[in-house]
Amino acid sequence: MSTTGATTGATTAPAVEIRGVSKTFTVRRGAVVALEAIDLTVAPGEFVSLIGPSGCGKSTLLRIIADLLTPTSGTVEVGGKTAQRARLDQDYGFTFQQAGLLDWRTVRTNVELPLELHGVDRATRKARALELLELVGLFDFAGHRPPQLSGGMQQRVAIARALAERPTLLLMDEPFGALDEMTRERMQAELVRIARETSAAVVFVTHSIPEAVFLSDRVVVMSPRPGRIAEIIPVDLGDRTEDTREAPHFYATITRVREALRGRTVPDAGALEADIRADVAADSNTADTNAARGAL
Numbered sequence: 001m002s003t004t005g006a007t008t009g010a011t012t013a014p015a016v017e018i019r020g021v022s023k024t025f026t027v028r029r030g031a032v033v034a035l036e037a038i039d040l041t042v043a044p045g046e047f048v049s050l051i052g053p054s055g056c057g058k059s060t061l062l063r064i065i066a067d068l069l070t071p072t073s074g075t076v077e078v079g080g081k082t083a084q085r086a087r088l089d090q091d092y093g094f095t096f097q098q099a100g101l102l103d104w105r106t107v108r109t110n111v112e113l114p115l116e117l118h119g120v121d122r123a124t125r126k127a128r129a130l131e132l133l134e135l136v137g138l139f140d141f142a143g144h145r146p147p148q149l150s151g152g153m154q155q156r157v158a159i160a161r162a163l164a165e166r167p168t169l170l171l172m173d174e175p176f177g178a179l180d181e182m183t184r185e186r187m188q189a190e191l192v193r194i195a196r197e198t199s200a201a202v203v204f205v206t207h208s209i210p211e212a213v214f215l216s217d218r219v220v221v222m223s224p225r226p227g228r229i230a231e232i233i234p235v236d237l238g239d240r241t242e243d244t245r246e247a248p249h250f251y252a253t254i255t256r257v258r259e260a261l262r263g264r265t266v267p268d269a270g271a272l273e274a275d276i277r278a279d280v281a282a283d284s285n286t287a288d289t290n291a292a293r294g295a296l
Contacts, residue, residue: 012044013044013077013079013080014041014043014044014077014079014080015042015043015044015045015046015078015079015168015169015201016040016041016042016065016076016077016078016169016201016203017041017042017075017076017077017078018038018039018041018061018064018065018075018076019039019074019075019076020037020038020039020073020074020075021035021038021039021061021064021071021073021074021075021076022035022036022037022038022071022072022073022074022226023035023057023060023061023064023069023071023072024072032225033225033226034057034060034225034226034227035057035060035061035064035071035226035228036227037074037228038061038074038227039229040220040229040232042169042201042203043201044168044199044201045199045200045201046201046202046217046218047192047195047201047202047204047215047216047217047218048201048202048203048204048216048217048220049203049204049206049211049212049215049216049218049219049220050062050203050204050205050206050220050222051205051206051207051208051209051212051219051220051221051222051257051261052221052222052223052224052227052230052261053222053224053261054207055224056223056224056225057222057226057227058205058227059173059174059205060227061227062171062173062203062205064076065078065083065092065171065203066087066092066171067083067084067086078091078092078169079091079168079169086169090114090118090165090167091167091168092167092169092171093161093162093163093164093165093167093169093170093171093200094162094171094172094173095155095158095159095162095170095171095172095173095175096158096173096174096175097173097174097177097178098178099146099151099154099155099157100158101146101154101157101158101161102146103145103146103147104145105145105146106142106143106144106145107138107141107142107143107144107145107146107149107157108130108133108142108143109129110146110157110161111128111129111132111133111157111160111161112125112126112128112129112164113161113164114161114164114165115129115164115165118165125164128164129160129164132160132161132163132164133157133160135163135194135197135198136156136157136159136160136190136194137156137190138153138156138157138160150183151178151179152179152183152186155175155176155179155187156187156190158175159175159191159194163194163198163200166198167200168200168201169200169201169202169203170195170200170201170202170203171202171203172202172203172204172205173205174205174206174207175187176188176206176211177206177207184208184211185245188211188214188215189240191215192215192240202215204216209254209257209258209261210245210250210254212257213237213250213253213254213257214237214240214244214245214250216235217234217235218232218233218234218235219232219233219253219257220232221233221257221260221261230260230261230263231260233253233256233257233260235253237249237250237253
């Protein structure tokens with residue numbers, strides 16, 4: 001994960017290049033416009049979250065990038081290739097809200113599955129699976145079956161499987177949505193580390209504002225249907241640590257995203273952070289004054 005936005009050379013193709021993408025679904029009652037005039041570029045190694053109200057087309061856009069849906073108009077390129085070519089070349093990995101593991105296979109052979117389907121020999125795919133399980137902290141569980149794992153552990157296996165063919169891009173559709181809050185926060189920290197160590201770009205769909213801010217280099221705020229990009233908010237939190245969630249800039253950026261979702265224009269995160277620090281200082285002074293009065 002890039003902490004300041006990805007930096008690329010002049011000849012490096014974007015991880016994702018979306019130009020003028022719209023999507024209309026035909027239903028019994030007529031046409032439903034899900035997406036309209038989407039333009040978005042994701043740099044190599046960049047982490048971008050898509051957030052917006054239900055039905056705004058976040059998952060539809062993710063599936064268009066993955067070539068699981070065809071846009072009605074516009075173009076999508078992944079690493080300089082058409083979305084279809086990138087899918088055939090396995091240039092991206094995809095994870096869903098449910099881990100989707102096969103209960104009758106071991107953790108290791110679940111991770112091996114994409115390699116097995118593409119004819120990789122047994123020794124190579126075993127070595128790659130064990131390497132990835134080490135990366136996600138599950139090496140000691142290689143011989144377990146998915147039902148023996150917690151929900152968070154299953155999602156880590158799903159992430160390892162998505163990384164099996166060394167993709168340059170991860171597409172993630174609310175992968176932590178079904179987890180409890182503490183597990184979700186641990187998984188977010190794990191994903192930051194994994195993205196950093198693999199240098200993969202990530203496009204991440206979420207309904208959680210704090211999650212989007214914690215994970216991302218940029219947060220793409222989408223409007224209600226038809227989905228458009230309402231605002232793109234940069235996030236500059238540096239290296240994520242246990243203290244990041246308590247930082248004034250973190251809260252300020254959350255406020256900025258929340259207000260953008262409401263269609264309101266707000267100051268940038270720096271100005272909001274200054275306001276938060278002033279409020280904290282005022283509260284602290286009030287507490288000190290009250291304590292002094294109580295001692296008299």
